[in-house]
Amino acid sequence: xxxxxxxxxxxxxxxxxxxxxxxxxxxxxxxxxxxxxxxxxxxxxxxxxxxxxxxxxxxxxxxxxxxxxxxxxxxxxxxxxxxxxxxxxxxxxxxxxxxxxxxxxxxxxxxxxxxxxxxxxxxxxxxxxxxxxxxxxxxxxxxxxxxxxxxxxxxxxxxxxxxxxxxxxxxxxxxxxx
Amino acid sequence: xxxxxxxxxxxxxxxxxxxxxxxxxxxxxxxxxxxxxxxxxxxxxxxxxxxxxxxxxxxxxxxxxxxxxxxxxxxxxxxxxxxxxxxxxxxxxxxxxxxxxxxxxxxxxxxxxxxxxxxxxxxxxxxxx
Numbered sequence: 001x002x003x004x005x006x007x008x009x010x011x012x013x014x015x016x017x018x019x020x021x022x023x024x025x026x027x028x029x030x031x032x033x034x035x036x037x038x039x040x041x042x043x044x045x046x047x048x049x050x051x052x053x054x055x056x057x058x059x060x061x062x063x064x065x066x067x068x069x070x071x072x073x074x075x076x077x078x079x080x081x082x083x084x085x086x087x088x089x090x091x092x093x094x095x096x097x098x099x100x101x102x103x104x105x106x107x108x109x110x111x112x113x114x115x116x117x118x119x120x121x122x123x124x125x126x127x128x129x130x131x132x133x134x135x136x137x138x139x140x141x142x143x144x145x146x147x148x149x150x151x152x153x154x155x156x157x158x159x160x161x162x163x164x165x166x167x168x169x170x171x172x173x174x175x176x177x178x
Numbered sequence: 179x180x181x182x183x184x185x186x187x188x189x190x191x192x193x194x195x196x197x198x199x200x201x202x203x204x205x206x207x208x209x210x211x212x213x214x215x216x217x218x219x220x221x222x223x224x225x226x227x228x229x230x231x232x233x234x235x236x237x238x239x240x241x242x243x244x245x246x247x248x249x250x251x252x253x254x255x256x257x258x259x260x261x262x263x264x265x266x267x268x269x270x271x272x273x274x275x276x277x278x279x280x281x282x283x284x285x286x287x288x289x290x291x292x293x294x295x296x297x298x299x300x301x302x303x304x305x306x307x
Contacts (some may be wrong), residue, residue: 098209119193122200151207156199169188 018062025050029074041149042156042171045125045164047074048096052117052124057175060097060104071164084140088132091158095131117172119149122158122163129157198239216280218295221259226290235278235295241285245289251295264289281305 011019028048037043047070055063071093075081079087101121106113115123133153137146189197224230225245233254237253240262241252246267258278260272264290274284280297283305294305 003243098222107192110192114190115192115196118189118192119196122193122196126200133192150211152212154207156203156267158197158204161200162197164194166188 014062014112017058018065018069020047021050021054021062022066025066026074029070030077031137032076033074033078039152039156039157041153044160045128046138046167048124049164049167052121052165053171055104055120056117056172057150060101063100064097066133067097071112085146087139088135091135092128092132096128098131098144099123099127116165118162118165118172121168125157125161125164126154129153198218208244216297216301218259218278218280219256221254221277222296226272226295243270243281243291245286245291247289250286250289250291257286259293259295260284261286261293264291 011153013046028050032043032046035043045047048067050070051063051067054066071086072081075086075089080086098122100123103115103120106115133146137144206231218235221233221235223233223243225243231241231243233252235254235257238255239253240242240276241254243252244252245265250264250271251262253262255276259274261274261284262274264271264286266286269293271284271286271289277284277293277295280295280296281301283293285292285303
């Protein structure tokens, strides 16, 4: 009778890279959670800077990994795992990833240079808040009055989408200078 | 898999198009969702246990409504209505301010008086509290 061989999981180079980038995103996520927000429901979402950089640099699949790892691990660290906050966070991440998947697919068809980080950022943050509102309507506040908030939240989304897009693009430009 | 960066600048042409489109959508959203529903046409003032009073909002006027605690004064001013005074302790009814849209509501619970505004096309079939 032979003893069963221990199972070794080998982390590939890609795994390590995704883990490192996700760790970076999680750190930003946690720091941002500690900052007070002027308005409930509105926050800059700076962790998505990492998602955008990863998207442009390594493609959609890596961005999806980083984004979802951040949502799960970030909520575990903050203590919001499986709470409504977590559900909304996940809804936002999933809908913005779906939007990015579409944009990423269609991007090569665009004339010229196509979308940069700013374009992706705006699309993602708008999809993010849209998905969150729909999930909030379905699960938590079953009343159409919720949609009165849509214009204000969307304004914040566009603004923060542009800001995080600009930050991402600056990082990408820096990365490619070296 | 390393992709080369799309653009040397901060924005590509497509980025600008996306930003402009987003900025065009925002005013649309404000006109579509931000409004508080239709203008109210009449207010129904109810003292518990009595027939509701229908007050048109077009005519500016003051009404004195008798409740169990005493008289509450209600003011109508060009399409809006509010509690001006009420013999209650917390004055929540007065702090509710002007009511002018369909389904707006204020009540003075101690004095058992409530105001419900309704418009031409009511947004709700019924409201329960």
